Amino acid sequence: AQSVTQLGSHVSVSEGALVLLRCNYSSSVPPYLFWYVQYPNQGLQLLLKYTTGATLVKGINGFEAEFKKSETSFHLTKPSAHMSDAAEYFCAVSASGTYKYIFGTGTRLKVLA
Amino acid sequence: DAGVIQSPRHEVTEMGQEVTLRCKPISGHDYLFWYRQTMMRGLELLIYFNNNVPIDDSGMPEDRFSAKMPNASFSTLKIQPSEPRDSAVYFCASSLRGTGWKEQYFGPGTRLTVT
Numbered sequence: 001a002q003s004v005t006q007l008g009s010h011v012s013v014s015e016g017a018l019v020l021l022r023c024n025y026s027s028s029v030p031p032y033l034f035w036y037v038q039y040p041n042q043g044l045q046l047l048l049k050y051t052t053g054a055t056l057v058k059g060i061n062g063f064e065a066e067f068k069k070s071e072t073s074f075h076l077t078k079p080s081a082h083m084s085d086a087a088e089y090f091c092a093v094s095a096s097g098t099y100k101y102i103f104g105t106g107t108r109l110k111v112l113a
Numbered sequence: 114d115a116g117v118i119q120s121p122r123h124e125v126t127e128m129g130q131e132v133t134l135r136c137k138p139i140s141g142h143d144y145l146f147w148y149r150q151t152m153m154r155g156l157e158l159l160i161y162f163n164n165n166v167p168i169d170d171s172g173m174p175e176d177r178f179s180a181k182m183p184n185a186s187f188s189t190l191k192i193q194p195s196e197p198r199d200s201a202v203y204f205c206a207s208s209l210r211g212t213g214w215k216e217q218y219f220g221p222g223t224r225l226t227v228t
Contacts, residue, residue, distance in 0.1 A: 104155070
């Protein structure tokens with residue numbers, strides 16, 4: 001069985017500050033891990049993914065995430081927040097080779113001017 | 114590419130009425146997924162199809178919900194009869210089978226309100 005826990009349903013950062021959104025997963029098989037972003041009234045858009053290989057993955061808009069197997073974590077970071085980063089972010093896990101995603105409950109990011 | 118298309122974008126209906134949500138996947142994609150998003154339960158997979166055949170419907174909440182995919186370019190999610198607790202945003206996503214990892218592309222969603 002797989003599950004995803006996102007710590008903090010709301011996160012606020014100042015413009016230019018570090019963004020850190022936390023995701024921990026549980027999986028009995030090697031996982032594929034994803035971060036998606038959802039802007040208001042829109043569908044989900046893929047930010048980045050980890051499947052195999054390098055544990056530090058880079059995505060769009062300056063975001064990156066590191067897969068840490070020992071900590072069962074896949075936290076999302078961005079060195080400097082921009083106002084346009086305000087959105088809801090979802091972490092998801094799937095068992096390798098399957099199409100079934102399990103999503104976390106989401107973290108709403110607010111960027112303060 | 115037009116992306117995944119969903120209609121209507123907003124639907125308001127009264128309890129007991131039938132509701133039909135529609136989805137057109139990206140051309141050439143052979144997997145189609147229906148999700149439901151609510152504040153209480155987050156984003157849940159309801160059902161997914163491969164080559165128009167339902168593969169896993171374990172997420173369909175109850176018999177009031179049904180989904181069909183009559184051809185590769187069209188799918189429907191029907192709720193009959195609808196109830197206020199069905200109020201949610203319903204997303205459709207599609208994906209293309211291939212080697213390695215398969216990204217799901219999401220539509221803009223249908224916001225359903227049942228009064």
